[in-house]
Amino acid sequence: MAEPTVIVVGNEKGGAGKSTLAIHIATGLLHAGKRVAIIDLDLRQRSLAKFFANRAAWTAGNGCFLPMPFEADLGDGKALAKADEAEQTQRFEAAFAASKEQADVILIDTPGGDTLLSRTAHGLADQIVTPMNDSFVDFDLLGTVDPVTLELLKPSIYSESVWEARKHRAITQGRTATIDWIVVTNRLAVAEARNRRRLEERMEKLARRVGFRMGPGLRDRVIYRELFPFGLTVADLSNEVRPVAVSLAHVAARQELRNLMQALGLDGGAINSPLDAAA
Template structure:
């Protein structure tokens, strides 16, 4: 078996939708026929782990079969968060080895902060996906701007940490461009705004300077949140699996997920199960 592709979803701010993005990428890959391992390093929240636990419970309660990833056991997340760095790294190394042995892809969700596990995961990444909200508040996680002119001043600490991860890969593995970094504007409002145009202009400049590419994110849709308790995504919906009333918005959200997968260079998969609004 060839080495799996490691995808790390990360930034150092909370509330940008990292877990939502990670969940949807994982399910998109599953629907593409890939074997997927997941590691949730947000040890206190464990949103991705909770999602797939909900999925298993929903299947059992509704006599349905859905695609599932493999999740190595990290133990009690809150206890591990209180452990020293040596123990955290040992547990992560063991989990990563398990994940690596069984999957085509390893999907790692990271916390909204700088931790030893997050830095280690970034150093292992083949692809880093960084979501940010449609706001200059979140732009600060990538670069600092002049408050008067909005000119780009310098990259942020997180941008520098990705650069360090790239340098580490280049030194240890001789792969100068091993990490593909994609920034997606997540939770966009549906309506366009002048602020977004200014934001995109600065992002394009920063992308050229620090070496990421831009991709489409997921809009701020109720659809993504309402399916979470069932452990489902829009990729899972069909005429047989529909715990909520399906509308045209669900169809649009599924296309949004396809666009995201394509921008990441990943197979959008089947996601073609019949989804008749009137069914």
């Protein structure tokens, strides 16, 4: 049996949209027919785990079926966050081993900070997906710029963390073992064109320097938040699953998700609905 692909959604800054991205990648994979396991390492907030708990409750309450991931039991997240490193490592390793037995893809959502479990997960990744908002506030976690000229000076703390993860993987699995790192600009909103152009130029320079590629993210759309309480995404909408009115904006959101999946090298073709034609 082939080893599952491990996708880690990571960024040490909170508010960049990691959980939103993880939710959509997971449902996109499920609709593509993949066996997906999720591990939510944001032990206090647990947004990814809550989303799929909502999904189970909504489908049961509405008498319909939607694909669900496997979720290994980490126990009480808040208690685990306070546990010592040995216990945290043991519980994570057990969850990861159980996930490997059940899945084609293991998707790990990480917290907005530097933690032992987040570093461990990054070291296991085949692919790291890093969302960032289109601002220099988020860019600062990836690279440092000169405050006068805005020229790129050096990689910053999270880039160094990914470098350490790549080095660990090469040591433990051999030099040919690589981590595909993709940075996606998330929650795009109307922004001043000059500022966005400056940011994109620095991103391109940093990408060449530290070895990531750039991809499309998800815009700041109401539908992404509107469907969360139901445990649904735009990938789930159909004639049978339709808790909100469908509009052209939802069709555009589904295309965004297809573009994201394809940029990650995943199957985005399954994210289709007859509602697209009807909207």
